[in-house]
Amino acid sequence: MSYLSKKTVEDLQVAGKRVLVRCDFNVPLKNGVITDENRIVAALPTIRYLINNGAKVILCSHLGKPKGEPKPELSLAPVAVRLSEKLGKDVVFAADDTVVGDNAKAAVAAMKDGDVVLLQNTRYRVEETKNGEAFSRELGSLCDLFVNDAFGAAHRAHCSTVGVASFVEESANGYLMAKEVQYLGSAVNDPARPFVTILGGAKVADKLNVIENLLNKADTLIIGGGMAYTFLAAKGYGVGASLLDSEKIDYCREMLARAEEKGVKILLPVDCVIAKSFPDPIDTDIAVDVVASNAIPNDMMGLDIGPATAELFATEVKNAKTVVWNGPMGVFENPTLAKGTIAVAKALAETDAITIIGGGDSAAAVNTLGFGDKMSHISTGGGASLEFLEGKELPGIAAMSDK
Ligand code: ATP
Numbered sequence: 001m002s003y004l005s006k007k008t009v010e011d012l013q014v015a016g017k018r019v020l021v022r023c024d025f026n027v028p029l030k031n032g033v034i035t036d037e038n039r040i041v042a043a044l045p046t047i048r049y050l051i052n053n054g055a056k057v058i059l060c061s062h063l064g065k066p067k068g069e070p071k072p073e074l075s076l077a078p079v080a081v082r083l084s085e086k087l088g089k090d091v092v093f094a095a096d097d098t099v100v101g102d103n104a105k106a107a108v109a110a111m112k113d114g115d116v117v118l119l120q121n122t123r124y125r126v127e128e129t130k131n132g133e134a135f136s137r138e139l140g141s142l143c144d145l146f147v148n149d150a151f152g153a154a155h156r157a158h159c160s161t162v163g164v165a166s167f168v169e170e171s172a173n174g175y176l177m178a179k180e181v182q183y184l185g186s187a188v189n190d191p192a193r194p195f196v197t198i199l200g201g202a203k204v205a206d207k208l209n210v211i212e213n214l215l216n217k218a219d220t221l222i223i224g225g226g227m228a229y230t231f232l233a234a235k236g237y238g239v240g241a242s243l244l245d246s247e248k249i250d251y252c253r254e255m256l257a258r259a260e261e262k263g264v265k266i267l268l269p270v271d272c273v274i275a276k277s278f279p280d281p282i283d284t285d286i287a288v289d290v291v292a293s294n295a296i297p298n299d300m301m302g303l304d305i306g307p308a309t310a311e312l313f314a315t316e317v318k319n320a321k322t323v324v325w326n327g328p329m330g331v332f333e334n335p336t337l338a339k340g341t342i343a344v345a346k347a348l349a350e351t352d353a354i355t356i357i358g359g360g361d362s363a364a365a366v367n368t369l370g371f372g373d374k375m376s377h378i379s380t381g382g383g384a385s386l387e388f389l390e391g392k393e394l395p396g397i398a399a400m401s402d403k
Contacts, residue, residue, distance in 0.1 A: 004181075006173055006400040006402060007402070009173070009175065012145050014050055014053050014055040018108060020059075020145070020146050021057060022161055023061045024043065025040060025079045026061065055114070059091075061122065062158075064121075076118060080093035090115075099135075104142065128159050128160060129158050136166065149176045152382075154395070172401060184324075187324050195320065198224065198324070199222070200325075200330075201328060202327075203245060208251065210326070215264055218264060226242075227245075233246075234250075271308045273330065273336075273337060274302050278301065304332075304337040317353070324389065325344065326362055355376045360385075
């Protein structure tokens with residue numbers, strides 16, 4: 001499937017039509033207050049386009065994991081309020097525990113062109129995550145057209161991302177979806193070179209398929225974070241008490257050999273920040289040392305890349321034309337162990353290359369450090385962007401109408 005063969009919102013005749021838009025309003029909440037509105041802001045272009053073109057705009061999303069039952073603390077009510085402020089117009093919130101209930105039906109029946117209604121959390125319904133037909137049909141009964149703009153949920157075949165598309169006249173990708181696909185797709189399939197990818201995070205096992213797929217695409221693969229130690233072990237280094245996936249050492253050895261065959265450069269840490277034990281609580285003061293990555297003492301563990309590694313990685317980034325980054329370089333939740341992640345974030349912020357952050361922890365790190373606006377693209381989907389980098393087809397996009 002080519003993602004570019006799918007309809008986008010501009011391919012639909014939306015005037016006067018009821019258009020259901022699946023957004024990703026899965027925002028962090030603290031005591032009912034939205035603490036990061038990025039996902040709401042990212043959804044605005046599609047919503048504004050539909051309002052300006054005379055559609056009746058019905059929005060839906062999941063929030064958190066209510067596991068198929070109403071949970072008041074996971075109501076989308078606060079999103080309706082914030083969205084209304086952002087749009088400068090009323091957003092009617094249809095507070096049905098069944099999502100498509102009497103409130104939703106009445107609100108939709110009363111809509112005029114350009115009006116906006118937000119439905120309740122789709123995961124209040126147990127069928128949602130099972131892509132059950134009855135709920136898909138109910139969602140479809142509210143609308144004529146469907147637009148999927150929830151990149152963060154595009155790797156899931158749920159009623160509100162995939163099922164509903166079978167019960168509408170036509171469906172299409174929204175602007176956010178198209179933007180994500182454009183950046184991630186051109187980075188992976190047609191990158192300006194040198195193309196450098198940086199992988200970090202805790203476990204090799206989580207990113208096996210990403211490593212394999214990127215070995216076919218990238219010029220350089222940089223590996224940091226907890227997953228680096230299994231690669232260092234594959235090179236025959238002792239890694240002490242560092243995070244190690246002993247079942248994946250052979251796999252890492254094979255990847256190192258394959259990279260050499262293909263002429264792909266793999267950069268691993270040359271030095272590490274080590275400590276006696278994992279910080280507990282995670283942000284507590286911690287005594288650390290820096291050693292070469294082949295000299296980690298038996299009773300110590302590597303918890304961040306060292307300064308020489310940070311410089312090595314930063315130089316590679318400086319010479320790149322495209323950089324994709326997923327996963328922190330160390331235990332960045334601890335200020336003493338965040339330096340490697342900060343150094344990489346800074347290198348990305350300073351380069352002229354196209355820089356793409358693959359959601360999740362790395363996106364949070366970049367935003368917290370204030371480098372957000374220096375990146376070409378920060379994906380709104382952690383899991384979805386990883387599956388995209390693995391080369392997998394995303395069901396939420398595949399289900400849209402062809403052009
Ligand atoms: P992203 O969210 O950007 O996709 P990720 O969530 O996939 O990244 P995870 O695999 O969840 O990344 O790993 C992130 C966690 O890895 C962080 O909580 C961090 O503390 C931890 N981590 C990083 N380096 C190490 C290390 N050397 N030892 C142990 N844990 C580490």
